[in-house]
Amino acid sequence: MPKKAKELSALSVAKIKDNGRHAVGGVGGLHLRIVNNSRAWVLRVVVGQRFDENGKLHLHRRDIGLGSYPEVSLAEARAKAHEMKAQIRNGIDPIQLKQDQLQALRIQKLRNRTFRECAQIVISNKSRELKNQKHIAQWSTTLETYIYPTLGDISIGTITKVDIAEVLRPIWIEKNETAKRIRGRIETVFDYAKAMEYFEGDNPAEWKGNLEPILGNLKQESRPHPSLPYDQVSTFVQHLRQKDGISPKALEFAILTACRSGEIFGATWQEIDFQNKVWTIPKERMKAEKEHRVPLSEPAIELLKSIQTDTRPQSYIFPAPRTGSMLSDMSLTTLIKRMHEQKVKEDSLGYIDPKQNRVITTHGFRSTFRDWSADMTNYPREVCEHVLAHKLPDEVEAAYLRGAYLEKRKGLMADWAEFCEEYKTA
Incomplete structure (x- = not known):
């Protein structure tokens, strides 16, 4: 002892x-x-x-x-x-x-992390994942506008599905598309919080069997982007060439190439092969996440050469005038709106999609091109679809078109450029 x-x-x-x-x-x-x-x-x-x-x-x-x-x-x-x-x-x-x-x-302290703190980390991670700077900005803007004022500074571990439904309810009907995107973003933030053990239980922002019974579904009517009838495109292009600045050049280049605005905004001089007259868009900027080669018509080449000395070799082809950064959709939307208003004063019609009675959009010119190629040319459907970088159902066929049909697409884009410049209504 x-x-x-x-x-x-x-x-x-x-x-x-x-x-x-x-x-x-x-x-x-x-x-x-x-x-x-x-x-x-x-x-x-x-x-x-x-x-x-x-x-x-x-x-x-x-x-x-x-x-x-x-x-x-x-x-x-x-x-x-x-x-x-x-x-x-x-x-x-x-x-x-x-x-x-x-x-x-320690765990309790972690669980006291606010929704805003978790969202900021998710947005930081998304900035490395998303290829479109506009989409990254939308994450921050929508959460700051609709979510942070109510839930931003609340501990994420205490937020319930009822809290989320209440912040979405005011915009669920009037801004349903925006509200659905925000709900998805909130769900992603809670996925992060669960992974970090800041939150326990089912994700309160899930839709099926969770928020769906509270908010309910709305009948969605899909509407295409308003587009200009192809018999008016040459008039629009002539009007566009009267405008000064980089935005009119970017819009004309979008029309001549039938590319998406995001692909235009991110274009750099290194992507342009002047000798072979081809613009190669890397897969990171493509919706289908596959490299896309765009044949450039003579007017498209001339347009590029006309601004080549105005920008630095390493910069964007169509930089924002003040900052040198990427142009925004708003710059082209504003340009089209002003052209429309000017046209209305001249002939009371303006640039309207007659089927929707809405002012045309940049994206609508892709539909204009597709309607023209179907009605006014004999090019195969697959060739026309590949110009728009649409995903074809047959992967083997798609791979073949990327190579062997490049020459046919060159001819198609040359015909389109000529049509944009010369066609006159009867």
Whole structure:
């Protein structure tokens, strides 16, 4: 049986000066440990035992720190030591208990992360994933406008599906497409929060069986982008060439190539092969995520050469005038709107899609091209579809068209450019 230490008084403890461990009594295993000017209370306890193969008992001892002396008095140290020993008798490891408590506090602190903090990290990750800068900006803008004012500074672990439904409800009918995109973005933020264990349970922004019964579905009517009838395209191009600036050039290039505006905005001089008259768009900027080669007609080449000296070789072909960064859709939308208003003053009609009675859009010129190629040419459907970089159902056929039909597409784009310049209404 271990020898019981003499129970020292507070005054006796204060007089201890030598380095080492000094039993102070009152509680078995309680020591004052002195190392130079450092003094601290240590409780040595048995927290487990085992027998080896020879039947010999081995005790698992552990030192537990109880605080510095004299900040923790002798009486306080003995009280803490009694508490620790009581825990051990009840099968509790005090050190493991403390570690578990600290871990619980750490997890709780993490779960106090706000929706805004989690969303900002998701947006940062998305900036490396998304290829369209406009889409990245939309993430921030829509959350700042519709979500942050209500849920932005709330702990994400406390947000419920009812909270999400309430912030979406005001725009669910009037701006349904925007609201659906926002819901998807909120769901992505909660996926991140769940992965990081900031949130437990089912994703509150899920649609099926979750938000769907609360918000309900709306009947969607798909409408194509308003487009100009092809018999008016040459009039529009002539009007466009009267405008100064980089936006009219970008819009004309979009018309001549039948490409998407995002592909135009991101175009750089390194992508242009003037010798072979081909523009190669890397897969990162293509909707189908496949490299696309665009044959350039003579008017398209002349347009590029006319602005080649106005921009730096390493820059965008159609940079924003003030910043040199990428043009935005709004620049072309504004241009078309002003041209339409000017045209209305001249003949009261303007540039309208007669089927929708809506002002035309940049994207609508792709439909204009497709209607013209179907009605006015004999080029195969597959060739026309490949000009628009539409995904063909047959992968083998698509691969063949990318190579062998490039020459046919050159002819088609040359005919389109001639039509844009010369066709006159009867």
